[in-house]
Amino acid sequence: MSATARVTTTLNAPPDYLGGNMFLASSRRLPEISMLRALAIASLFAGITVALVLFKADPGAPPAAEGANVTRSSAGFDNLAITPTAAVPQVAQSVPQAGPRIQDQGHVASLPAVAADVDLQAMTRGVLAELGVTPPAPPPTDTGADDPLHAMSMAALSGLRKMTGQPDPAQSPSAFQTLIAQALQAGQSDAYIDALLNEAAGSGRITVPSALVTAEGRVDTHVILSTIVAQAAIASGQDIGAAKVSSSGRIQPGQQQVYTVSAGDSLGSIALRFYGDMSRYNTIFDANRTVLSSPDSLRVGQRLVIPTI
Protein backbone atom coordinates (compact mmCIF):
# COMPACT_ATOMS: atom_id res chain seq x y z
CA MET A 1 0.00 0.00 0.00
CA SER A 2 2.66 2.46 0.99
CA ALA A 3 4.70 1.32 -1.98
CA THR A 4 2.05 2.54 -4.44
CA ALA A 5 1.86 5.86 -2.67
CA ARG A 6 5.59 6.34 -2.92
CA VAL A 7 5.75 5.49 -6.59
CA THR A 8 3.05 8.03 -7.36
CA THR A 9 4.88 10.84 -5.60
CA THR A 10 8.08 9.96 -7.34
CA LEU A 11 6.54 9.98 -10.81
CA ASN A 12 4.62 13.16 -10.19
CA ALA A 13 7.43 15.11 -8.71
CA PRO A 14 9.51 16.41 -11.64
CA PRO A 15 6.71 18.29 -13.47
CA ASP A 16 5.78 20.07 -10.22
CA TYR A 17 8.76 22.25 -10.61
CA LEU A 18 8.77 24.22 -13.85
CA GLY A 19 10.42 27.35 -12.59
CA GLY A 20 11.40 29.31 -15.70
CA ASN A 21 14.85 28.75 -17.17
CA MET A 22 15.71 26.34 -14.36
CA PHE A 23 13.51 23.82 -16.10
CA LEU A 24 15.57 24.14 -19.24
CA ALA A 25 18.68 23.33 -17.28
CA SER A 26 17.27 20.40 -15.39
CA SER A 27 15.09 18.91 -18.11
CA ARG A 28 18.07 17.87 -20.13
CA ARG A 29 19.22 15.76 -17.22
CA LEU A 30 15.87 14.14 -16.75
CA PRO A 31 16.30 11.14 -19.11
CA GLU A 32 19.24 9.88 -17.09
CA ILE A 33 17.52 10.42 -13.80
CA SER A 34 14.19 8.95 -14.80
CA MET A 35 16.00 5.86 -16.02
CA LEU A 36 17.61 5.50 -12.63
CA ARG A 37 14.23 6.08 -11.03
CA ALA A 38 12.59 3.49 -13.25
CA LEU A 39 15.27 0.98 -12.34
CA ALA A 40 14.89 1.85 -8.68
CA ILE A 41 11.14 1.43 -8.82
CA ALA A 42 11.42 -1.81 -10.76
CA SER A 43 13.82 -3.33 -8.27
CA LEU A 44 11.69 -2.10 -5.40
CA PHE A 45 8.65 -3.81 -6.87
CA ALA A 46 10.59 -6.98 -7.40
CA GLY A 47 11.83 -6.79 -3.82
CA ILE A 48 8.38 -6.24 -2.38
CA THR A 49 6.89 -9.02 -4.48
CA VAL A 50 9.52 -11.44 -3.27
CA ALA A 51 9.01 -10.25 0.28
CA LEU A 52 5.25 -10.69 0.01
CA VAL A 53 5.65 -14.19 -1.43
CA LEU A 54 8.00 -15.13 1.37
CA PHE A 55 5.69 -13.58 3.90
CA LYS A 56 2.71 -15.57 2.60
CA ALA A 57 4.68 -18.78 2.46
CA ASP A 58 5.92 -18.46 6.00
CA PRO A 59 3.82 -16.36 8.37
CA GLY A 60 6.58 -16.53 10.96
CA ALA A 61 8.98 -14.41 8.95
CA PRO A 62 7.92 -10.76 9.10
CA PRO A 63 11.38 -9.55 10.07
CA ALA A 64 12.62 -10.48 6.60
CA ALA A 65 10.14 -8.13 4.96
CA GLU A 66 10.93 -5.38 7.44
CA GLY A 67 14.60 -5.59 6.68
CA ALA A 68 13.98 -4.38 3.14
CA ASN A 69 12.75 -1.01 4.34
CA VAL A 70 15.72 0.77 5.72
CA THR A 71 14.35 3.93 7.21
CA ARG A 72 10.99 3.01 8.60
CA SER A 73 11.39 4.91 11.82
CA SER A 74 10.26 8.33 10.67
CA ALA A 75 7.14 8.70 8.59
CA GLY A 76 8.17 11.88 6.79
CA PHE A 77 11.32 10.16 5.66
CA ASP A 78 9.47 7.28 4.05
CA ASN A 79 10.17 8.25 0.48
CA LEU A 80 13.88 7.98 1.06
CA ALA A 81 13.46 4.37 2.04
CA ILE A 82 13.31 3.45 -1.63
CA THR A 83 16.75 4.68 -2.40
CA PRO A 84 19.14 2.81 -0.10
CA THR A 85 18.50 -0.56 -1.73
CA ALA A 86 18.46 0.47 -5.35
CA ALA A 87 19.64 3.96 -6.03
CA VAL A 88 22.86 4.20 -4.05
CA PRO A 89 25.01 1.87 -6.16
CA GLN A 90 23.55 3.34 -9.34
CA VAL A 91 24.28 6.88 -8.28
CA ALA A 92 27.83 5.91 -7.54
CA GLN A 93 28.26 4.28 -10.92
CA SER A 94 26.89 7.27 -12.72
CA VAL A 95 29.42 9.60 -11.17
CA PRO A 96 32.49 8.32 -13.02
CA GLN A 97 30.64 8.04 -16.37
CA ALA A 98 29.01 11.43 -16.15
CA GLY A 99 28.47 11.46 -19.89
CA PRO A 100 24.97 12.94 -20.19
CA ARG A 101 25.74 15.88 -17.91
CA ILE A 102 25.25 19.16 -19.65
CA GLN A 103 27.74 21.97 -19.98
CA ASP A 104 25.72 24.71 -18.41
CA GLN A 105 28.14 27.57 -18.05
CA GLY A 106 25.37 29.98 -17.12
CA HIS A 107 25.52 28.91 -13.49
CA VAL A 108 29.22 29.24 -12.95
CA ALA A 109 29.35 32.89 -12.07
CA SER A 110 26.50 32.89 -9.60
CA LEU A 111 27.76 30.27 -7.16
CA PRO A 112 28.74 31.60 -3.75
CA ALA A 113 32.35 31.97 -2.74
CA VAL A 114 34.44 29.61 -0.65
CA ALA A 115 34.64 31.89 2.36
CA ALA A 116 31.54 30.53 4.08
CA ASP A 117 32.44 26.90 3.53
CA VAL A 118 31.02 24.17 5.73
CA ASP A 119 32.26 20.80 6.85
CA LEU A 120 30.62 18.20 4.61
CA GLN A 121 30.35 15.65 7.35
CA ALA A 122 28.66 18.21 9.56
CA MET A 123 26.34 19.10 6.72
CA THR A 124 25.23 15.50 6.20
CA ARG A 125 24.66 15.09 9.91
CA GLY A 126 22.75 18.35 9.99
CA VAL A 127 20.38 17.26 7.22
CA LEU A 128 19.81 13.94 8.92
CA ALA A 129 19.18 15.62 12.24
CA GLU A 130 16.54 17.79 10.62
CA LEU A 131 14.95 14.70 9.16
CA GLY A 132 14.70 13.23 12.63
CA VAL A 133 17.30 10.56 12.00
CA THR A 134 19.92 10.20 14.68
CA PRO A 135 23.09 11.08 12.86
CA PRO A 136 25.42 8.09 12.77
CA ALA A 137 28.88 8.12 14.24
CA PRO A 138 31.51 9.15 11.70
CA PRO A 139 31.80 6.31 9.19
CA PRO A 140 34.61 3.84 9.84
CA THR A 141 37.52 4.26 7.46
CA ASP A 142 39.78 1.58 6.11
CA THR A 143 42.95 3.30 7.20
CA GLY A 144 42.11 3.64 10.88
CA ALA A 145 45.39 5.46 11.36
CA ASP A 146 43.98 8.97 11.55
CA ASP A 147 40.80 8.07 13.43
CA PRO A 148 42.21 9.21 16.79
CA LEU A 149 43.25 12.41 15.07
CA HIS A 150 39.73 12.90 13.77
CA ALA A 151 38.23 12.25 17.19
CA MET A 152 40.77 14.54 18.82
CA SER A 153 40.18 17.29 16.27
CA MET A 154 36.41 17.09 16.66
CA ALA A 155 36.67 17.15 20.45
CA ALA A 156 39.02 20.13 20.26
CA LEU A 157 36.66 21.90 17.88
CA SER A 158 33.66 21.41 20.11
CA GLY A 159 35.69 22.70 23.09
CA LEU A 160 36.85 25.72 21.10
CA ARG A 161 33.36 26.48 19.85
CA LYS A 162 31.89 26.17 23.32
CA MET A 163 34.44 28.64 24.61
CA THR A 164 34.27 31.08 21.73
CA GLY A 165 30.50 30.89 21.31
CA GLN A 166 30.80 29.97 17.64
CA PRO A 167 27.92 27.91 16.31
CA ASP A 168 28.58 24.25 15.65
CA PRO A 169 27.70 23.72 11.98
CA ALA A 170 26.12 20.37 12.83
CA GLN A 171 23.79 21.98 15.33
CA SER A 172 22.81 25.17 13.56
CA PRO A 173 21.41 24.09 10.23
CA SER A 174 22.34 26.21 7.25
CA ALA A 175 19.73 27.28 4.71
CA PHE A 176 21.29 24.67 2.43
CA GLN A 177 20.68 21.83 4.91
CA THR A 178 17.16 23.01 5.64
CA LEU A 179 16.31 23.13 1.96
CA ILE A 180 17.51 19.57 1.35
CA ALA A 181 15.75 18.28 4.44
CA GLN A 182 12.48 19.94 3.50
CA ALA A 183 12.60 18.62 -0.06
CA LEU A 184 13.33 15.09 1.17
CA GLN A 185 10.54 15.32 3.72
CA ALA A 186 8.13 16.44 1.03
CA GLY A 187 9.08 13.32 -0.91
CA GLN A 188 10.52 15.21 -3.86
CA SER A 189 12.47 13.47 -6.59
CA ASP A 190 16.22 13.78 -7.12
CA ALA A 191 15.59 15.85 -10.25
CA TYR A 192 13.37 18.24 -8.33
CA ILE A 193 15.93 18.63 -5.52
CA ASP A 194 18.69 19.16 -8.07
CA ALA A 195 16.73 21.93 -9.79
CA LEU A 196 15.73 23.45 -6.46
CA LEU A 197 19.30 23.54 -5.10
CA ASN A 198 20.70 25.00 -8.30
CA GLU A 199 18.01 27.64 -8.44
CA ALA A 200 18.57 28.59 -4.79
CA ALA A 201 22.36 28.67 -5.27
CA GLY A 202 21.96 30.72 -8.44
CA SER A 203 19.87 33.32 -6.67
CA GLY A 204 22.27 33.40 -3.73
CA ARG A 205 19.71 32.14 -1.19
CA ILE A 206 21.93 29.29 -0.05
CA THR A 207 25.66 28.78 0.29
CA VAL A 208 26.88 25.57 -1.29
CA PRO A 209 29.93 23.82 0.21
CA SER A 210 32.65 24.39 -2.35
CA ALA A 211 33.51 20.70 -2.57
CA LEU A 212 30.02 20.05 -3.91
CA VAL A 213 30.39 22.29 -6.94
CA THR A 214 30.90 20.29 -10.12
CA ALA A 215 33.31 21.03 -12.95
CA GLU A 216 30.40 22.81 -14.66
CA GLY A 217 29.67 24.96 -11.63
CA ARG A 218 26.47 23.13 -10.73
CA VAL A 219 25.51 21.70 -7.34
CA ASP A 220 26.46 18.03 -7.12
CA THR A 221 23.05 16.82 -5.96
CA HIS A 222 23.89 13.18 -6.77
CA VAL A 223 26.69 12.96 -4.27
CA ILE A 224 24.74 14.86 -1.58
CA LEU A 225 21.74 12.57 -1.84
CA SER A 226 23.73 9.36 -2.07
CA THR A 227 25.72 10.30 1.02
CA ILE A 228 22.63 11.25 2.99
CA VAL A 229 20.95 8.00 1.99
CA ALA A 230 24.01 5.98 2.89
CA GLN A 231 24.33 7.68 6.30
CA ALA A 232 20.62 7.24 6.91
CA ALA A 233 20.99 3.55 6.14
CA ILE A 234 23.83 3.28 8.64
CA ALA A 235 21.79 5.21 11.20
CA SER A 236 18.94 2.74 10.84
CA GLY A 237 21.26 -0.17 11.37
CA GLN A 238 21.94 -1.24 7.80
CA ASP A 239 25.54 -1.11 6.78
CA ILE A 240 24.95 -1.05 3.07
CA GLY A 241 25.69 2.51 2.09
CA ALA A 242 29.14 3.90 2.42
CA ALA A 243 31.01 0.67 1.84
CA LYS A 244 29.32 -0.18 -1.45
CA VAL A 245 29.38 3.31 -2.85
CA SER A 246 33.09 3.42 -3.18
CA SER A 247 34.30 -0.15 -3.45
CA SER A 248 34.81 0.13 -7.20
CA GLY A 249 37.15 3.08 -7.23
CA ARG A 250 38.90 2.78 -3.91
CA ILE A 251 42.66 2.98 -4.19
CA GLN A 252 45.00 0.40 -2.76
CA PRO A 253 47.57 1.30 -0.11
CA GLY A 254 50.89 2.47 -1.46
CA GLN A 255 49.45 3.45 -4.79
CA GLN A 256 48.99 7.02 -5.89
CA GLN A 257 46.59 7.62 -8.72
CA VAL A 258 46.02 10.37 -11.19
CA TYR A 259 42.41 11.06 -11.98
CA THR A 260 41.14 13.09 -14.93
CA VAL A 261 38.15 15.26 -14.06
CA SER A 262 35.04 14.36 -16.06
CA ALA A 263 31.92 16.40 -16.59
CA GLY A 264 29.75 16.28 -13.50
CA ASP A 265 32.57 15.63 -11.04
CA SER A 266 32.89 17.61 -7.85
CA LEU A 267 35.70 17.31 -5.33
CA GLY A 268 33.13 15.70 -3.02
CA SER A 269 32.15 13.06 -5.59
CA ILE A 270 35.80 12.25 -6.31
CA ALA A 271 36.51 11.90 -2.59
CA LEU A 272 33.47 9.66 -2.23
CA ARG A 273 34.63 7.57 -5.14
CA PHE A 274 38.19 7.04 -3.96
CA TYR A 275 37.88 7.21 -0.19
CA GLY A 276 34.24 6.29 0.35
CA ASP A 277 33.76 9.55 2.25
CA MET A 278 33.04 12.87 0.60
CA SER A 279 34.26 14.78 3.61
CA ARG A 280 37.81 13.70 2.72
CA TYR A 281 37.77 16.11 -0.21
CA ASN A 282 40.36 18.25 1.57
CA THR A 283 42.93 15.47 1.19
CA ILE A 284 42.56 15.70 -2.58
CA PHE A 285 42.35 19.49 -2.52
CA ASP A 286 45.55 19.76 -0.46
CA ALA A 287 47.42 17.45 -2.83
CA ASN A 288 46.39 19.55 -5.81
CA ARG A 289 46.72 23.09 -4.56
CA THR A 290 49.06 23.86 -7.44
CA VAL A 291 46.26 23.35 -9.97
CA LEU A 292 43.22 24.17 -7.81
CA SER A 293 42.78 27.64 -6.37
CA SER A 294 39.72 26.53 -4.37
CA PRO A 295 37.69 23.31 -3.96
CA ASP A 296 35.04 24.60 -6.38
CA SER A 297 37.45 25.43 -9.19
CA LEU A 298 37.48 22.01 -10.88
CA ARG A 299 37.61 21.95 -14.67
CA VAL A 300 36.83 19.07 -16.99
CA GLY A 301 40.04 17.41 -18.15
CA GLN A 302 42.14 18.54 -15.18
CA ARG A 303 44.43 15.82 -13.85
CA LEU A 304 44.30 15.42 -10.08
CA VAL A 305 46.63 13.46 -7.86
CA ILE A 306 44.68 11.16 -5.53
CA PRO A 307 46.93 10.54 -2.52
CA THR A 308 46.90 7.33 -0.54
CA ILE A 309 45.41 7.79 2.90
Place this chain on the structure above:
Amino acid sequence: MLRRFGLVCVFVSFATLPAHAESVRITQDIEARTITLNGAEIVIDRIQDSENRLEGDFARTSRPCPPFCITPMTVAPGVVTLGELEVMDFLDASVAAGEGLLLDSRLPEFFAKGTIPGAINLPFATLDPANPYRDEILKALGATLTGSDWDFSEARQLAIFCNGPWCDQAPLAIRYLLQSGYPAEKLSYYRGGMQVWLQLGLSTHTPSGG
Protein backbone atom coordinates in the same frame (compact mmCIF):
# COMPACT_ATOMS: atom_id res chain seq x y z
CA MET B 1 52.90 42.94 86.39
CA LEU B 2 55.57 40.86 84.69
CA ARG B 3 53.25 37.92 84.84
CA ARG B 4 50.48 39.84 83.14
CA PHE B 5 52.89 40.89 80.40
CA GLY B 6 53.88 37.27 79.87
CA LEU B 7 50.24 36.25 79.55
CA VAL B 8 49.63 38.90 76.93
CA CYS B 9 52.67 37.72 75.00
CA VAL B 10 51.44 34.14 75.01
CA PHE B 11 47.98 35.27 73.95
CA VAL B 12 49.28 37.37 71.08
CA SER B 13 51.52 34.65 69.72
CA PHE B 14 48.67 32.16 69.98
CA ALA B 15 46.36 34.40 68.04
CA THR B 16 48.80 35.15 65.25
CA LEU B 17 50.51 31.77 64.80
CA PRO B 18 47.65 29.81 63.21
CA ALA B 19 46.90 32.63 60.81
CA HIS B 20 50.50 32.57 59.61
CA ALA B 21 50.55 28.81 59.23
CA GLU B 22 47.40 28.72 57.10
CA SER B 23 48.01 31.63 54.82
CA VAL B 24 49.45 30.58 51.48
CA ARG B 25 48.78 33.46 49.22
CA ILE B 26 49.45 33.92 45.50
CA THR B 27 51.38 37.12 46.15
CA GLN B 28 51.64 39.30 49.20
CA ASP B 29 48.67 41.33 48.01
CA ILE B 30 46.60 38.66 46.33
CA GLU B 31 45.08 35.75 48.17
CA ALA B 32 43.07 34.33 45.26
CA ARG B 33 42.00 35.30 41.77
CA THR B 34 38.34 35.12 40.79
CA ILE B 35 37.72 35.24 37.05
CA THR B 36 34.41 35.04 35.19
CA LEU B 37 34.59 33.05 31.96
CA ASN B 38 31.45 32.55 29.88
CA GLY B 39 29.28 33.35 32.88
CA ALA B 40 31.01 30.78 35.10
CA GLU B 41 33.23 31.89 37.94
CA ILE B 42 36.59 30.24 38.40
CA VAL B 43 38.72 30.70 41.48
CA ILE B 44 42.47 30.22 41.47
CA ASP B 45 44.19 29.95 44.82
CA ARG B 46 46.83 27.76 46.41
CA ILE B 47 46.74 24.62 48.53
CA GLN B 48 46.72 25.89 52.11
CA ASP B 49 48.54 22.93 53.66
CA SER B 50 52.12 24.16 53.83
CA GLU B 51 53.34 20.58 54.34
CA ASN B 52 51.81 19.41 51.07
CA ARG B 53 54.20 17.71 48.62
CA LEU B 54 53.88 16.57 45.04
CA GLU B 55 53.61 12.86 44.52
CA GLY B 56 53.45 10.63 41.50
CA ASP B 57 54.49 11.68 38.04
CA PHE B 58 55.10 15.32 38.74
CA ALA B 59 57.56 14.47 41.53
CA ARG B 60 59.97 12.87 39.06
CA THR B 61 63.25 14.63 38.30
CA SER B 62 64.93 12.63 35.54
CA ARG B 63 62.78 11.70 32.65
CA PRO B 64 64.85 10.42 29.71
CA CYS B 65 65.89 13.07 27.21
CA PRO B 66 65.13 12.61 24.39
CA PRO B 67 62.22 12.92 24.25
CA PHE B 68 61.68 14.84 27.52
CA CYS B 69 64.28 17.56 27.01
CA ILE B 70 64.56 20.95 28.65
CA THR B 71 62.85 23.61 26.57
CA PRO B 72 64.34 27.06 25.93
CA MET B 73 62.96 30.09 27.73
CA THR B 74 62.02 31.69 24.43
CA VAL B 75 60.44 29.22 22.10
CA ALA B 76 60.40 31.38 18.95
CA PRO B 77 61.17 35.01 18.12
CA GLY B 78 58.25 37.25 19.01
CA VAL B 79 56.48 34.65 21.14
CA VAL B 80 56.32 35.91 24.72
CA THR B 81 57.00 33.49 27.58
CA LEU B 82 54.65 33.72 30.57
CA GLY B 83 54.88 32.91 34.25
CA GLU B 84 51.99 31.93 36.50
CA LEU B 85 50.94 35.50 37.33
CA GLU B 86 50.88 36.42 33.66
CA VAL B 87 48.78 33.33 32.90
CA MET B 88 46.24 34.54 35.48
CA ASP B 89 46.35 38.04 34.02
CA PHE B 90 45.82 36.56 30.58
CA LEU B 91 42.74 34.67 31.80
CA ASP B 92 41.40 37.75 33.52
CA ALA B 93 42.01 40.25 30.76
CA SER B 94 42.15 38.43 27.46
CA VAL B 95 40.18 35.19 27.87
CA ALA B 96 37.39 36.75 29.95
CA ALA B 97 36.99 39.47 27.32
CA GLY B 98 36.60 36.86 24.57
CA GLU B 99 39.85 37.89 22.91
CA GLY B 100 42.14 35.12 23.99
CA LEU B 101 42.25 31.40 24.69
CA LEU B 102 44.34 29.46 27.17
CA LEU B 103 45.24 26.22 25.39
CA ASP B 104 46.36 22.95 26.93
CA SER B 105 48.29 21.36 24.07
CA ARG B 106 48.59 17.93 25.71
CA LEU B 107 46.75 14.82 24.57
CA PRO B 108 43.15 14.46 25.78
CA GLU B 109 43.93 11.79 28.41
CA PHE B 110 46.35 14.14 30.17
CA PHE B 111 43.94 17.06 29.91
CA ALA B 112 41.16 14.94 31.43
CA LYS B 113 43.26 14.23 34.53
CA GLY B 114 43.53 17.88 35.39
CA THR B 115 44.39 21.18 33.79
CA ILE B 116 44.64 24.90 34.54
CA PRO B 117 41.17 26.36 35.22
CA GLY B 118 39.83 28.07 32.12
CA ALA B 119 42.05 26.12 29.70
CA ILE B 120 40.67 24.24 26.73
CA ASN B 121 42.25 21.21 25.14
CA LEU B 122 43.85 21.67 21.75
CA PRO B 123 46.22 18.71 21.35
CA PHE B 124 49.43 19.63 19.51
CA ALA B 125 48.81 16.89 16.94
CA THR B 126 45.64 18.58 15.71
CA LEU B 127 47.69 21.59 14.62
CA ASP B 128 50.00 19.49 12.45
CA PRO B 129 49.64 20.73 8.85
CA ALA B 130 49.15 17.06 7.92
CA ASN B 131 45.95 16.86 9.95
CA PRO B 132 43.09 17.02 7.43
CA TYR B 133 40.97 18.84 10.02
CA ARG B 134 43.56 21.48 10.85
CA ASP B 135 41.89 24.13 8.72
CA GLU B 136 38.68 23.73 10.70
CA ILE B 137 40.66 24.28 13.88
CA LEU B 138 42.34 27.41 12.55
CA LYS B 139 38.89 28.70 11.62
CA ALA B 140 37.61 27.95 15.11
CA LEU B 141 40.54 30.02 16.42
CA GLY B 142 39.20 32.96 14.41
CA ALA B 143 41.31 32.73 11.25
CA THR B 144 39.56 33.06 7.92
CA LEU B 145 40.48 31.37 4.65
CA THR B 146 40.05 33.08 1.33
CA GLY B 147 41.11 30.89 -1.56
CA SER B 148 44.34 29.49 -0.15
CA ASP B 149 45.27 32.56 1.89
CA TRP B 150 44.76 32.71 5.64
CA ASP B 151 43.78 35.92 7.33
CA PHE B 152 44.67 36.00 11.03
CA SER B 153 43.61 39.57 11.75
CA GLU B 154 40.58 38.37 13.76
CA ALA B 155 42.34 35.34 15.24
CA ARG B 156 42.49 35.00 19.02
CA GLN B 157 45.43 35.66 21.29
CA LEU B 158 46.67 32.27 22.45
CA ALA B 159 48.57 31.22 25.56
CA ILE B 160 49.82 27.66 25.20
CA PHE B 161 51.21 25.23 27.76
CA CYS B 162 51.82 21.51 28.25
CA ASN B 163 53.37 19.41 31.03
CA GLY B 164 56.20 21.78 31.83
CA PRO B 165 59.75 22.79 31.02
CA TRP B 166 60.55 19.21 30.02
CA CYS B 167 57.67 18.94 27.56
CA ASP B 168 57.98 19.80 23.87
CA GLN B 169 54.26 19.68 23.02
CA ALA B 170 53.51 23.35 23.57
CA PRO B 171 56.65 24.49 21.68
CA LEU B 172 55.63 22.10 18.88
CA ALA B 173 52.08 23.48 18.81
CA ILE B 174 53.53 26.98 18.60
CA ARG B 175 55.84 25.96 15.74
CA TYR B 176 52.88 24.42 13.86
CA LEU B 177 50.86 27.61 14.35
CA LEU B 178 53.74 29.79 13.15
CA GLN B 179 54.11 27.50 10.11
CA SER B 180 50.47 28.07 9.24
CA GLY B 181 51.06 31.81 9.39
CA TYR B 182 49.66 32.54 12.85
CA PRO B 183 51.30 35.83 13.92
CA ALA B 184 53.94 35.41 16.65
CA GLU B 185 52.58 38.42 18.53
CA LYS B 186 49.29 36.56 19.02
CA LEU B 187 51.07 33.61 20.65
CA SER B 188 52.50 33.17 24.11
CA TYR B 189 54.13 30.25 25.87
CA TYR B 190 53.59 29.28 29.49
CA ARG B 191 56.82 27.33 29.97
CA GLY B 192 56.17 26.23 33.56
CA GLY B 193 53.17 24.24 32.44
CA MET B 194 51.41 21.75 34.68
CA GLN B 195 54.69 20.90 36.44
CA VAL B 196 55.24 24.35 37.91
CA TRP B 197 51.52 25.09 38.31
CA LEU B 198 51.19 21.99 40.52
CA GLN B 199 54.49 22.64 42.23
CA LEU B 200 53.08 25.95 43.48
CA GLY B 201 49.89 24.27 44.69
CA LEU B 202 47.69 26.31 42.36
CA SER B 203 44.10 25.27 41.70
CA THR B 204 43.47 22.78 38.93
CA HIS B 205 40.31 21.84 37.12
CA THR B 206 39.37 18.27 36.26
CA PRO B 207 37.22 18.39 33.11
CA SER B 208 33.99 16.46 33.45
CA GLY B 209 34.18 12.97 32.04
CA GLY B 210 37.88 12.78 32.75
